[in-house]
Amino acid sequence: MxxxxxxxxxxxxxxxxxxxxxxxxxxxxxQWTAADWLEKGNQYANEGMYKSAVDAYNQSLQLDSRNSKVYTYRGVALEHMGSYDAAMNDFEQALSINPNESGAWQGKAATYIDTNEYRQAVKAADRAIELAKNPADKAENAYLLRGFALNRLEDYDTALQAFDKAIEIDPKRLDLWQNKAYSLTKLGRFVEVLKCYEVMTGIEPNNAEIWSKKGEIHLALGQINEANEAFSIAKNLIKSN
Structure with missing residues (x-):
């Protein structure tokens, strides 16, 4: 050859x-690491694909069973799926690893709200607030959960304090203003409710529902012209969509 x-x-x-x-x-x-699976699970959760998120978190925990944040995130996904017992178990597991896991306490607060255990929700939210040390801990969520539970307990004045704390952290977040407006409405403080809706229309000027509710508050205050103007804006927004 x-x-x-x-x-x-x-x-x-x-x-x-x-x-x-x-x-x-x-x-x-x-080859995927535990951190890779955690990131993938968070992506699924952000897209509302909670079952897929749980599957990804399971993979992460197989590779690292001592990560409190993975238990916390899986618990949040399970809570969104309505699996409250499983969610609470995950939050407890996270806290057994790291008792200072603020997110796990927030998850417990949310789950207590889902199961109508509002006093327990307030206690869990208080612990989350106490432990929140940096922006990643999302203290505004803990304050929101606290206020929401207090609203359900009809303690509207104290709920307002929680919403105001949350708004100090994130003044552009619509749901915080919506919950504050609810508390004020229950207290009959319609002038302050109107101020909330003025902020909300600034945050989302193309939201027809907000304009319509703003019109209802104007009516409650006897401001007919302002109410008609708000209703007209809401109607035009609905037509344009």
Whole structure:
């Protein structure tokens, strides 16, 4: 066999070996870590795909069973799915690993609200607020949960204090103003309710529902012209959509 024939015979074999080597190294290089699965679970959760999120968190926990945040996030996904007992178990597991996990206390507060245990929700939210040390702890959510539970307990004045604290942290968040407006409405403080809706229409000027509710508050205050103007804006927004 000539040298040229040997060259032609072994080059394909060399390429094959190279391809196999690249394939194997690629597979090893793309092996997912616990952090990868956690990130994927969070992506699913942000898209509202909670079952897929739980599956991803399960994979993460198989690789690292001592990560309190994964239990917390899985608990939140389960809470959204209505699996309240399983969610609470995850929050408790997170807190057994890290008793200072603010997010787990928030998750417990949300789950207590779902199951109409409002006093327990306030206690859990208070603990979350106490532990929130940085923006990542989302203290505004804890204050929101506290206020929401207090509203259900008809303690509207104290609920307002919680919503005001949340608004100090994130003044552009619509749901905070909506809940504050609810408390004020229950207290009959319609002038202050109107101020809330003025802020809300500034945050979402194309939200027809907000304009319509603003019109209702104007009516409650006897401001007929202002009410008609708000209703007209709401009607035009609905037509444009």
């Amino acid at each position: 000539s040298s040229q024939e040997i060259f032609r015979t072994f080059i394909p074999l060399g390429i094959l070996i190279l391809c196999i080597s690249v394939f194997i190294s690629g597979c090893v290089g793309t």
